[in-house]
Amino acid sequence: MERNIRLISMITCLFYGLMLFPALFVNAANDNDAYKAGYSSGLWEGIDAAYSDLEDVKSKNYYKAMPKDADIIANYDLDKETSTYRINFVRGFKDGFREGYNTTYDNPKVEAKPTNYDEALGYQMGEVSGYNDYYAGKSNKWTNAVPSTTKLIEMFQLTNEPNAYKNSFVTNFKAKFQEGYETAYRKAKYEPFKAAIERGAADGAKFGEILGANWGRTDYYSSSINQWDRDLPSDDEIKSVFLLDNDLDDYSKAFLSAFKESYRIKYEEAYRTANVNYNLLVFEKGYSHGKNIGLVKGESLARIDLLMGKSNDENRHNFSDNNIINEYKLFNEYEKYREGFISGFREGTKTGYMAVYQSSNFENFMSKAETQVVSINGAQVLSRDNKMSLNIDKGIFYNDIAVSIDRLIGTNMNIKMPSKDRYVKSSELYNIRVASSYDGLNRDKPIKLSFDYYGPQSGGIYKYLNDNWYYLTSKIDANSITAFINPESITNSSGTYAVFIDTKAWNPDDLRGHWAKDEIVTYLRRGIAGAFEDNTFRPDIPITKAQLLSSMSKVFKWDIKSAEKEVAALQKVADYKDVEPYKELAAYCVKKDYLKVSPENTIRINSQVSYKEAEAMMKLAMGNKNFSWAGVAEKIMKNKDKRSASYDSMDEHITRAEAVYMLYYMTE
Template identity: 35%
Template sequence: MKYLRYLVIVLAFLLILPQVVLGSAIEREYEQAREIGAIIGYNHGLVYDHIPTLNEVIAIYEMYFSNKDSVHRNYFIEGYYEGFEKTYKKSDSAPIAVEPVEYADVLGFTLGEIYGIRDCEDGKKYNPRSALPSDNTIIVNYKLGNLSYEDRISFLKTFKESFEKGYREGYIRVNFNSFKISYDGGLADGEYFGSLLGEMNGIKDFLNGLNNNYKRNMPSDKKIEADYSLDDVDKNYREGFISGFKEAYEESYNESYYNAKTEDNKKPYENGYANGKESGLEQGQFLATEDFSKNMENDWRRHYPSTSEIIRDYNLILQNTAYRNSFISGFIEGLYQGYNDEFERLYSQFVANKSVIETIPLSGGEIKSADGGFTLKVDKGTYYNPVTVKLEAQIDTPFNGLIKASEIYKVSIINKSGELDNEKHIELVFEYYGGNNGGIYKKIEDKWIYIPSIIEDGYIKAFVKPDSIKENGSTYGVFVDKNYEVLLDVRSHWAKDEIIAYQRRGIVSGYSDRTFRPDKEITWGEFLLILNRVYKWIDSSNPSIKDVMQYALDKGYIENTYSNIINAPITYREVESVMRKIFNSDSFQWYNVSAKMLYEKQYKCKSYYSKDNNMTRAEAIYMLYIINEWRY
């Protein structure tokens, strides 16, 4: 098998090699090519006595596809070899003990599925009989010449019946919605879904000791309309769907009940159904957890597997028809039950843990979320009267490429007097065991904004101003930013919190050597670029310095032209002048910033000696941080 693995590795490399950006539609087409390749390879592995060469697989590909690019072909080939390896009779192991007649239904079904997919994609009408290969083609392709006459006839009969079922499933699954246009289309769809449900219920009723009665669980017309979203489709399609569904349901129910009742089939049916249901339950629970975590609607049908997918995923080709069919029925029921039960459990758990409400007295206190993962602490004297605090768990929302590392909580504080001491801080504490690229973020409109965070053993915390918690509540969570890089020269700097905050918000960045050079004098060009990002002057992700300075010149924020000042350092006096023009007020005083800097950071800037001294990069960041943090 080394040769086969080598081919897969080479083909994987060929898929990576083309430097193309794929749109979602093209990506789906390529993945579908891989899937079809896997189906064909899986079937060929059952009957081939050698590993096909690359040229042989290309010839097989060209039987099914034309006018496709090389990437599409390579996806097919890679899928082919992956599928082939699963069933190929390796020379160093015992052969797969399945007679050709036994897997005729699988081969016919999967080939029909491929042709159904192909015809629907090519815009051809639904016509399984036209797509069915001739008897001679089937005999040659599946090497039936060595079978007895009776076995060959039996194989062909089973193959053709299964081919039509597979064709119907493949055709419908390519684009189910666009097929809802006619009575015939509805009839085909209804037959497909009715047959699946009838088979499942027939086997289940027999195994539960119930008598043969297809009407017992036959869904009503209204139930069919609701379950298969037929309210808004064409009337003719809806009528065809319901008619086809009920007729196929009855036929499939009776057939599966009878087959299960046959004494020779009883044990395989029992075992297959039980094993299938157990596997379906596990898969359903996993998919429900994934969907719930992504804030997706409760809908198990988005994960409805094709028959051939279940056969391949659980290698059911090794089992007889009775076991295989009952496994598939049990799997679908288990998937349905496991998904819905787990989704409801997660939702109930979410509701139970959703909110906690407590009153914090004048002396201060703390409140924990229902799940214990988040704590809010209020210092004494922060509020001048008792306040009511509500912590409410939130359903996940998009995270701007960040990795979620905690539950999300909305904090609401009801302060009747409206008065508070904003020199105090409220402490937010989350349970956390990650690295230093984690941080506490606040949701502002549709974006998550980093707030300065402190990581300790088992916790991460942040201090926020009381007035930063908005009247209608503020939402917080812990996220990991895998793109965050530590700036080596700010870790012990007096302005590290403000610099890191602006770095993680995408307002500033370091040099290529992973330094920020906080004590370096800031130039006019650098200062105006930061102002542009803070105040969003130009609606562009990466405007040039020249464009930003021209904007500032047009607004009257600066007086000198671009070329005269771009690389010149800016003084405290000049910064004060620019900020007054931006705020359209003379109330801005650099002295207030420098006094706060001295009081909070114990750092004395050079403006105390002369406002004509040059400002540093750290001082500019600190100033903009403290005068704009109220916005967050």
């Protein structure tokens, strides 16, 4: 059954794709029969692969999901065909696979379920006709509204269907049409009466309760006997106060009936409750009252002290006799009652405070640390308080490991918290460590880190590093926030993580749907990249030398002030006016050979950067002569499904988005 539903969903997705993206399916008709056959087969397999990746919560990557050429040839017995047929089939298969995968992955909510169209259409059209006939003042006669058999055959093109299906469709349609018509007609007719009665009863009960309770308490404290109808308003008074003569008669009658019933119930309840409360206060021992109230007070004070990080000391909350008398209005009580209350209150306060403080502190420490052995099959590891989790996929580690999650309690003087003027702490701090006696792990498979979260989109997961909190690329859903971390960063070492809300965070509108959005937002929130004055990022325009070197200086933590002595020499360049806003950065970069003074005595700091120039800068910055832009371009193609212009020429200009991705990929 699940396979059938999924098959129908795939078919629906094909139709959905044809309606929304007709251009995607044109190429299949532009080649020979082998290409068409391959395209059709690839399209289906691409759709199926997309559903598999969505079910396994994998990121979008058609390139990774696509079968290899050898597998395609084997699966479709292409070794029996001519080489020309085989080549064209494989080419068509890949095109179809890519289109089917991408279209399905981007529209996962397109879902189809088996539908009895004759019954569904009949019922819905009957409903519409029923409502229309009632409001048009016509009689309840569905036979006058239902389309004739001839009209139905014409309307739904049933001449192309087998006779058995056609006859069944017409019969079922008319039966459901009648049901929908009569249901809608009567609903339109009787619903207003039903609604008026229900609303009248609800409103009457509400006001009856209020007035009944008020008069019940008043009569008791006035020493009047329990007589609920003594001050009950007359029907005319109720109608006048609540303007019932202006409403429907059914509403008015229901209101009056419910008002009186609720008035009586609440009157008697309030009268008797007042009597009980009064006598309890008169006859109950003051000690018992004081102790019970003191217990509540002590528990409350303990919870406040725990929250504020204060020590276990109930003596800091001493109350004088006058404090207790004033707070609990004991002026007019019997002296013995007052003395007993004060004694009981003090005992209850100490007992309640100690019990809550000790039990809460114990529970707090019990939920502090969690250590779990994880096999090579992977597992989910939850923090002891169940508010944070690590999802370790199989294949990340090649041997069993021990995972430790330690919740940091209280104020840790070794950790500097971010500015409260900008950041709102939205989780506890957790220290995570993976212990492994072997070095083997897959550095290309990240660990999923999730926190419970219900805040705004400006929230993010941060890592504490070098006395600073660094934003990690974070995804927010209905009840959690998630980031992916490099397993190597916490293997045989530890990392501290927490969630903060950045009150000044923002995402430029022109990043919506962009392939490098996550990396760009991360660098914006870290202050590494910057936006333009109109609050756009313009990811696809070429980056300038000033912009790229500024970001590199923050990523690689250049000490640009060390080149202060070289600043004066820059004043001799012909384009110093352009250089001046970046003079310290420019001086450092000239000194380190990232920038060169041209034979024309210019630096051209605002000029666009070619891929070749960016590659040279990164080799110097990383101290790695083997760095190659081609490796980054390959990752962009594989991970982001984006082809770089560098494939055409390394003299083309690197975009702002590509530059951010390069720095992020090479340093994270």
